[in-house]
Amino acid sequence: MKKIDIKLTVNGEQHEMAVAPGERLLDVLRERLGLTGTKEGCGEGECGACTINMNGQAVLSCLMLAVQADGATILTIEGLQKGADLHPLQEAFIGESAVQCGYCTPGMIMASDALIRNNPSPTQGMIRDALANNICRCTGYDRPVKAVLKAASQMKERKNG
């Protein structure tokens, strides 16, 4: 089948590649670029483990074709940390014990990152709604919700301070 040329900016790096028309963005990230932090939990858009950030919005990379992402700017969990310091969300997920098996964690952090970008002061209810797309089987969600609340308030403080 004829391949299609696309351009992607992933975690600040530019990539050009020829992809099959049916190739998923998730597979491009995981198999071609080796960015395995983005997980596949169902492949059907039900669990949220593959959530990434595309052009500032949370996107399920298992439901997106690579060709649909042509020209996009993409951020994955691997690109969240700047330099030696963890991102406030990453710090808060550790600090609030919001991580157990960790398989949902990258998707949950990326969904939370998109939430905070669009709404710097989310309430607990807003966070629960925003994370409703992300299944976690281990924690019961309380700790992840608290982690997002904490990270949001810290990011606001840092911005203001």
Next chain:
Amino acid sequence: MDKLEVVGKPIKRIDGIDKVTGAAKYATDITLDNMLYAKLLRSPHAHAKVTHIDTAAAENLPGVKAVATILEVPKVLQYWYFLRTGKKEKQIYLRDNIVRFVGDPVLAVAAKDEETVSKALSLITVTYEKLPDLQDPVVALEEESIKIHSKGNVAMKAEKEFGDIQEGFNRADVIIENTYHTSKQKHASLEPIGSCVAHYQPDKRLTVFSSTQLPHWSRHYLAGALEMPLNKVRVIKPYTGGAFGGRCGLIHGLEVMCSWLSRKALRPVRLSFSREEDFIATESRHPMIIKMKTGATKEGIITANDVKIIADVGGYGTHYIGVIADCLSTGGALYKIPNYRFYGTAVYTNKSLCGALRGYGNPQMNFAQESQVDIIAEKLGVDPLKIRLKNYRPKGDMDPVLREKIQSNGLPECLEKGAAEADWDAKRCQLPGITVIKRGIGLSIMLHGTGAAGALPDPASATIMINADGSVNLLTAAADEGQGNRTVLAQVASEVLGIDIEKITVSDTDTAVTPLDCGTHGSRQAYSGGLAVKAAATEARNKMLFFAAKSLGVKQQKLGIKKGRIYELSDPENNILIHELMRQNQIGDMSLCEQVIGSFSGIASAMPGYYGAIFAEVEVNTETGEVRVTKLTSAFDVGRALNPDLVEGQITGGGAMGIGFALTEGLIVKDGHILNGNLTDYRLLRACDVPEIVPIIVESNEPTGPFGAKGIGEGAMVNVASAIANAICHASGVRLTDLCMTPENILQKLEEKTA
């Protein structure tokens, strides 16, 4: 040892950074050079004989490197009790041409890429001779003309009686009898069950990356199935995306098949199941039909319990012996019921196989028994909390099943603290309300065993190596699926050694470098793993003190260790830093050159019970049948919380899973086909569904445990469903006896009540 420095503290998990940065590698993330991709062809029939397989066209397709079928690759009916002798072990490998459920693997193809694999699979023809199938365990139990396995359809029958059941019922003033049905719950770990990479090398070594809970037993099964020596098989468990019992050994059709393909192709092979394959063809919870007759005196003393269980095993048996035994050991020991009779029957059906799932048989048994106790309390007009306090089996009593003395039991404190948090006394007296929404509160209690010492081969081992800079390598195969036991074991090592936890590295879970460990099951790792690490660390500590005594000119007994420094207890100024001593020992003193190594291998001295009380608050909509859990208070006696943060994580996570078991989770099987094998139709709780769950830790100090600890992981979900059923009854007056408690079930009961 004086005041604890590290144990009991909410130390942050040692794998946190790996997991929040995406650096953590799970089995599906592993790619080896020259790796092939494999996929299974699965049976479309619930029961059939494979009469012919034509793979010629597929094998001729360019890029196809290996094909393997069930005619050559054995299935493993795993339960490690059978590993005790070579003769017993032979019973667990089954090589035949029968498929026993829809989705049962028939063959697998390995090829250069996934596209070629799919094409090859489409070129294969399998000829089946369809056999009549059995879906209902009650029918399968009686049916003799259709045999799912050569020995018949009854996998096992267990019978046990203590006391005199007839005498117990003679003494009773009230006797009730009910039949309960429980659902086919799925683990639904976020990483689908079934992902591995196998690499068989030309020098006849096999390395398998697999998300198994039991790496050493998995190695043993693989060596047996592939007829290889144990030392040539290496199982590496990478990070695992949740397990909950679903990875309690090998996965049906996964590691053995993948290794077989790799051996044929002499190349690494990756085989990963999709979410749908996880749902339709990996283990689930045993659905049970539980008939229970219970008697009590008018004072509320339970005098007799008569239990008959039929467990639906599915097409292949794995854990059914343990699951049935668990029903007896938890149900029979929780209360001091003097007269107890238990019949447990496990029956094969042509459904997907069942196995271990958080709680084993206990959530099913507990749902029935804790419902019975509440019904009796209601009939007698006794407070459900008080009837439990009257009947629970306290510390000092003999466990009638394990024949061990109960050495710790914090149930009264769990009930007391839980009742205070939930405001039980006030809420239990409140009326359910006059609108269609009825409010209620219910409670239940549970007992679950820690580990399986004495019941199963249950070894735990650890090795501690102190380095020349005072840092430590801890070698352990205590598989961590996310609960955090590697962190807890590092805490135990740090506490005993007097060395900062940051200086302790816990090894990969790799059978090539770790000594024998049963693995992670039965809430055992903080307890059994903790005991092993404590013993290994104690040996290393004593060796360090021995060398320090010589260096400081003081008797060993007069030395202490704190923060990496060994000092004379009566004169702390006389001291030496561990890293200085270790460098001198290992490198500096060329006549010595000895590394301090401590190790332990063996078994825990007991299988202590841990206890819990759960209070559930619900709203029942009597028009729609919907139930909303508004709050869960879960108080658990864990002996001692080695890391309270991690214990709370287990309690809240178990609470959410328990609500799912109670209300929404169950596979729906029709004519052998699973109808809801996806995450939309199999309804898991999401962030917006979970109520406030308040974890309460009670510490009863188990004398056989490391620093007093016992288990928590499985128990956290065991009695959620029973507490919710009891709350629904309090709110709406209807008693649900079937799981899940769906709106349809509730409406039907409400209609029966008004009719």
